[in-house]
Amino acid sequence: MRMKLFLFVLLALFMTAVVVAQEDTEIDSVVTVSPPAPVANLVGVDTPNDNGHSISLSWELSPDDATLGGTVTKYVIMRSESADGPFIVRDTVAAGMTKKADNGVKEIEAEDYFARNTDFYYKLVALAGDLKSESEVFGPVRGVGQWFNTGKWSVVAAVGLFTLVTLFFIRRAKSGAKLYIRPLAGIDAVDEAIGRATEMGKPILYVLGLGTASDIATIASFTILSRVAKKVAEYQTSILVPCYDPIVMTIAQETVKTSYYDAGRPDAYNEDDVFFVTNQQFAYVGAVNGLMIREKPATNFYLGKFYAESLIMAETGSASGAIQIAGTDEVTQIPFFVVACDYTLIGEELYAASAYLGREPVLLGTLKGQDYGKAMVIASILIGIGAALVGWTGYVDLFYVGP
Amino acid sequence: MKRTVPLLITGIVGTVLIVSVLIPPAQSLGEDFSLFFDIIAVFAFFLGGGNLFRIHLKKVFHRKEDYGFSIVTLVGFLVTLTIGLFKIGNPEGISGSITAAGSGLQTIFVSIITPLSSTMYALLAFYVASASYRAFRAKNREATILLVSAFVILLGRTPLGMMLTGWIPEQFSIFQIPNLAVWIMNSANLAGQRSILIGVGLGVVAMSLRLILGMDRTYLGSDK
Known part of the structure; x- marks a missing residue:
């Protein structure tokens, strides 16, 4: 009888311990849910060498970005004409991206119209499932059109030089040179x-x-x-x-x-x-x-x-x-x-x-220009090889063609 | 007048398109001119269809040699045109999409045109074989180099290449056939292709210059 009573008490104590342990576990498993960290240093500038219907944005990744092992899977780019809103969604970019241009069209009636010379404010929303966090609002920034695409200087120079050489040989051919x-x-x-x-x-x-x-x-x-x-x-x-x-x-x-x-x-x-x-x-x-x-x-x-x-x-x-x-x-x-x-x-x-x-002399002049053009390209390549060997990167930059 | 107007249009459009690349506000002009081209192209399709119909009808009418082929062409042309215009067999009716699944035109495309096109394309394999046979005969030094290069690339793209030369030590791995094949493609072949492309680029500029400045008018007929 005593033995039975002892076993009963022991079982009761064991059950109590299990219940208490379960309660402790439940308390321990409650996780505090907090939104992800927002992106930092959101900056917008007028996109260079365009017609003014674009703003280039850049930012630093959220510390909770998925590419850094966090939970943020994408960012939503939002724009407004006022710092206080209302903001509209312009684009969505994947985690890991740190820049994106907000492009639009010039047609006023188009859905994607982007007004030139207008102040805009931007913010980025970091999304992690249902949780989100907003960056600080950046602005104002405005898109301004440029009259010349400075990224194409090298193209202008090359085509201009080639045209001059060709016109020179056309002139020579016309003057009767063989x-x-x-x-x-x-x-x-x-x-x-x-x-x-x-x-x-x-x-x-x-x-x-x-x-x-x-x-x-x-x-x-x-x-x-x-x-x-x-x-x-x-x-x-x-x-x-x-x-x-x-x-x-x-x-x-x-x-x-x-x-x-x-x-x-x-x-x-x-x-x-x-x-x-x-x-x-x-x-x-x-x-x-x-x-x-x-x-x-x-x-x-x-x-x-x-x-x-x-x-x-x-x-x-x-x-x-x-x-x-x-x-x-x-x-x-x-x-x-x-x-x-x-x-x-x-x-x-x-x-x-x-x-x-x-x-015809005129057409033959263009052929001669073409041959000299090839000679110029060969010379440029040879100089480029030399420049690469001595580490002169400025020579390569001369041939840069922008978007 | 008949020659002056086309020359003026060529010169103006050509100049505007070049300028539009350099001046951002004029970028859309290039797109506008492309739109004009598309509009003209739509009308040209009537010309094409009309020409096809007229020529084959004439062949059938005059019972010219092989006029049976022209009958097949005419029947195919008219049947397809009728099915397409009236959207025969279209599950969504006359207001539905012309390319809707199950429509008559879609059935013709999927069941006749696609298999026939694939058949023609498949013939390429045999033509490549016969052309390769001619090209790879070691008649002279250049042809021999071509033959050896082709042989290396063929072997390099198969497991046999690695089986034959896999024993070559790592420091001489460039001589393993798969690596040799990659070198031929990425260095020798690519360099040759780029040199041709540079020439093409210069040729395009020279040709454009001739056309824009009205120096080459042969596409309009007489040079006089």
């Missing part, structure tokens, strides 16, 4: 290629590529098409120009037509020779390849902007036995043309081709 222009095999072969088509009594295929009329490579191709079409008209052969873009087609029709007129052969011009195919890349390839297989052109020109279709077309042309001249400024496609075509105009040679074919 300028040496290095020969380009691809250009020299144009006459031969057209002659071959004439002898064989087969058409010439001229592909302007997948570029639009606003691509400089396509414009360069128009100028070559003009020369080629004129020779085609003189030799009384025919030319086929399948087009990828309707605007390109319209310009190409006008270019070929005028060339035929210039050659004194307006009667030989057939409007249907310059035609629209499709503006689906691989459907276009299928159509051009079909044309090569059916019409068996003696000469294929691929001049303009090309992408993945370059090799499919050039290989089909090669298999059909045509002499092929290609040219593009798309670096990744040049190797394909080099492999599959007889002659390839590499990069800038495409732009030079029209001047080579024309041989």
Whole structure:
């Protein structure tokens, strides 16, 4: 009996101890919830070299930022026209970011309108789940437009120098000076290629590529098409120009037509020779390849902007036995043309081709300028290597181009 | 007049676009001109469609060689145009989006155009093989260098490259084939690409100068 009483008391004491311990644990597990620390030193300045519709903000991270092991996952940028508010949300940035530009548009009716020359006040809200803390309000700050983008000085200087050199050689060419222009095999072969088509009594295929009329490579191709079409008209052969873009087609029709007129052969011009195919890349390839297989052109020109279709077309042309001249400024496609075509105009040679074919002094002057431009670039690179070796970083800064 | 007006437009627009890069308040002018281009492009699509229809109709009408292809083109063109214009099969009706899932136009695109385009694209693999065969024949010194470089890169991109040269000690690791392949791509190849790009940049400036100043008028026809 005593033993039972002893055990009962012992059990009661044990249970009491467990309950008390549980209560202590519960008291210990209560955590004081406090908002995260706000960001510090929020600063806003007028974004340089812009049209005045932007303010650049920077700040120091909240000590509770997630990238520092804390709980703040993002910051909300808020703006007001008064220090007392009301503030509106302008943007949200992820934890770890310490700067962001508040950009807007100039159209007053637009939702994202950003007034120039207006005082603004900013604050940043650090968010950690449902908890948040606000920074001190910064302001006033205003966006002011600049009249010149000082980040582009190096561009102005380089283009200005190149233009001066080019104009100098144009002047020299006009005054009758004989300028040496290095020969380009691809250009020299144009006459031969057209002659071959004439002898064989087969058409010439001229592909302007997948570029639009606003691509400089396509414009360069128009100028070559003009020369080629004129020779085609003189030799009384025919030319086929399948087009990828309707605007390109319209310009190409006008270019070929005028060339035929210039050659004194307006009667030989057939409007249907310059035609629209499709503006689906691989459907276009299928159509051009079909044309090569059916019409068996003696000469294929691929001049303009090309992408993945370059090799499919050039290989089909090669298999059909045509002499092929290609040219593009798309670096990744040049190797394909080099492999599959007889002659390839590499990069800038495409732009030079029209001047080579024309041989007018004015155009040859620009080619000479281009060559001297390359010499200047080579010299700059060599000086840059020297500057890097002696640790002269100021030289590199000369070439900095701002946004 | 026919030549003077286009030359004036080219000169003015070209100059304004250059200036807009340097003068921030004029930045939006570039966007405005792009908008003009888009508006013209919309009208040009009518020209393109009209031209396609006229040429193929003429071929069929005159029973020219291979006119069967033109019939297929015309049928495809008209069927797609009708389905697109009247939004046939569109689950949301005539007011729904033209690209809505399940619409007739979307079905044509997904079931016909996409597989056909993929088929054409897939042919590239065979063309690459035949072109590589021609390019990598060691006919002369340059072609031999090309062949060796290509061989190193091919091996370097496969586990075989590491298996063959993994034994080379760490201090000579540049001679391991995968590292050689990386060096060829990042140094030799990239340098070549950049030199071409610099040339392209200068060519673009020279070409733009010729066009803006009206020196090269060949795209308008006669130089006279």
